Amino acid sequence: MGSVKDLKILKNPTFEKPGEGIFTFSNRYSIFDWGGMPDHIDHKGKSIALLGAYFFEKLDELGISNHYMGLMENGDAKNLSELNNPSKVMKVKLLRVITPKFENNQYDYNIYSQNLKGNFLIPLEIIYRNVLPEGSSVFKRLNESEIIPEDLGLKNPPVPNQKLKKPLIDFSTKLEVTDRYLRPLEAQEISSLSEEELDELKDVTTIINKMISQEFSKIGLKNEDGKIEFGYGPKRQLMVVDVLGTLDECRFTFNDLPVSKEITRMYYRDTEWHCATEEAKKKDRINWKDNCALQPKPLPPKLKNLISQVYCSCTNEITGKEWFKDVMSLKEILKDIKGEIPCDK
Template identity: 50%
Template sequence: MGSVKDLTILMKPGAKKAGIGTFLFSDRYSVFDYGEMPDKIENKGASLCLVSAYFFEELERRGIDTHYLGLVEGGKVKRLDEISNAVNEMKVRLFRVIKPVKKKKGYDYSKFKEGLVNYLVPLEVIYRNFLPKGSSVFRRLDAGELSLDELGLETYPTPGTMLEKPFIDFSTKLEDGDRYLSVEEAKRISGLGEKFDELVEIIKQVNEIITEKTSKIGIRNEDGKLEFAVDESGKLVVVDA
């Protein structure tokens, strides 16, 4: 069980074959790293499930592979335009979660090598179009962990700055706590080799698609997080929701 959705494994993933599972989107919600909150938001689960399905289907229509298999209604897997009622269950492909080995100093990612297949890439990949008050970017700039050049800026930003180009950020996925990464370290621990550049291009495309769709209804796409897997054929796929 996750903090906001529950996973049921129908078939476990293997070294060379994807598994199958279902996500049950709940009305629970979490806040940053504080975890699950004590109350619930009515119909949040179904709403998030349907929005996720909409974008998964849109990404696939535009040639971006995902792990999405469809929505579950009445025990049957359906596309979004086939359901009769709002649902909160989604069927997906599952991939191996290979944990890095924890050492006295840091983590050992030597298992993640170019050519590895059917695994969850151990990164969270974030696009940032906007810098709101409280963004971690300000703290990292002050600490010297980020440079203005990396953000595509010439002067120190103020809260509310809209970036001319999205800033692509990386953090760990499978460590005890999230840790921001340089591009070089993200590429090294991902195991993707030359496919890493493809991952960056995919998240830029996803950002553009979400911005295109949300701007039509007056919503500003400030930032977002994606996760990726490499499937059994070696293709990058967008996963989670």
């Protein structure tokens, strides 16, 4: 069980062949690496599964390899066009997940240098950034000299809310307890990728970013940033895995108002609980959650309902089909949300 979706293994992957599994997308959500938050968002699981399927089928049209096999209905894996009702269950190909050892308070990625060939998850999250909002982690990392502008492909330091002519490609860990940002060279080294393979990751991410941006621009939304996960198939061909293009994987805005999981981040960011998580992470990056002094409180009921409406409406409008009935238009919902969160943060 993951923080927001569950996995049932039907067939284990081997060195030679991918396995098969079932993702069940839940109504849970996670922010700030906490894991499952107190609330469940109605219809979220189905809306994420449908939207994810929509973008996987777009990848198929582009000829980009991925692990999607269809959404389940009456025991069969179906494409969206064949589906009669919303489904939260997706059939996927499975790759080997090779977890780095944790020794002496650090992760050891040496196993990735041992000629793994193919059929495994790359232990990275690849992040594209089209805009750098004021609260972006990029500014904190620059200020603390963790990175320099050249690491991000920039000649000069960026400024808050800068719209980038060329998207930045960023990297973080995938299999550690708490996500850790990486410089490109470190990302390449821990994954034992060649320069050509790293360039391919960047190139495919750029293509996917452009496709997602074009799709969301049709309903008036800006694609500010998002994450993609990859693995290698049996012949070491690059393969998109997990899910992409959803409100959990990307950050979208409409007139600077978030249309994504960022809504919940904005609500919780000024709470005592969030302050407690930050303090706990400073003391112990690995076991911080066990040592956090506070637990998150539930969302206000009105905001929780509006967030559910955002997920449903966005899926309806992007896919062009009314999967969820009696849902307001996205723009109407966002007008109501604006009064429920601190939009100046």
